[in-house]
Amino acid sequence: MFMSKEEVEDSARRAGLTPREYCLREISQWKDMLHEVSDDYCGLDDDEFDELVEREIDSWRQEKENEG
Numbered sequence: 184m185f186m187s188k189e190e191v192e193d194s195a196r197r198a199g200l201t202p203r204e205y206c207l208r209e210i211s212q213w214k215d216m217l218h219e220v221s222d223d224y225c226g227l228d229d230d231e232f233d234e235l236v237e238r239e240i241d242s243w244r245q246e247k248e249n250e251g
Contacts, residue, residue, distance in 0.1 A: 186194070188202075195205035214236065218224050224232055 191202050191205060195202045198205055198208075200208065214232070217236065218232075224235065227235065
């Protein structure tokens with residue numbers, strides 16, 4: 184679920200983190216989850232994983248732009 188800037192700032196403050204640190208922590212946790220829930224990411228080294236994630240995010244964003 185997408186969070187507003189204010190929600191990120193509030194969550195970061197509650198966690199004792201800067202908004203940047205909070206976002207990086209969340210991204211890291213979601214990337215870890217991708218390893219667990221998708222066979223597409225098994226066996227990839229970190230660089231391959233990051234490349235695939237970025238391509239898939241870009242593709243997803245493009246699909247959403249085309250829908251709207």
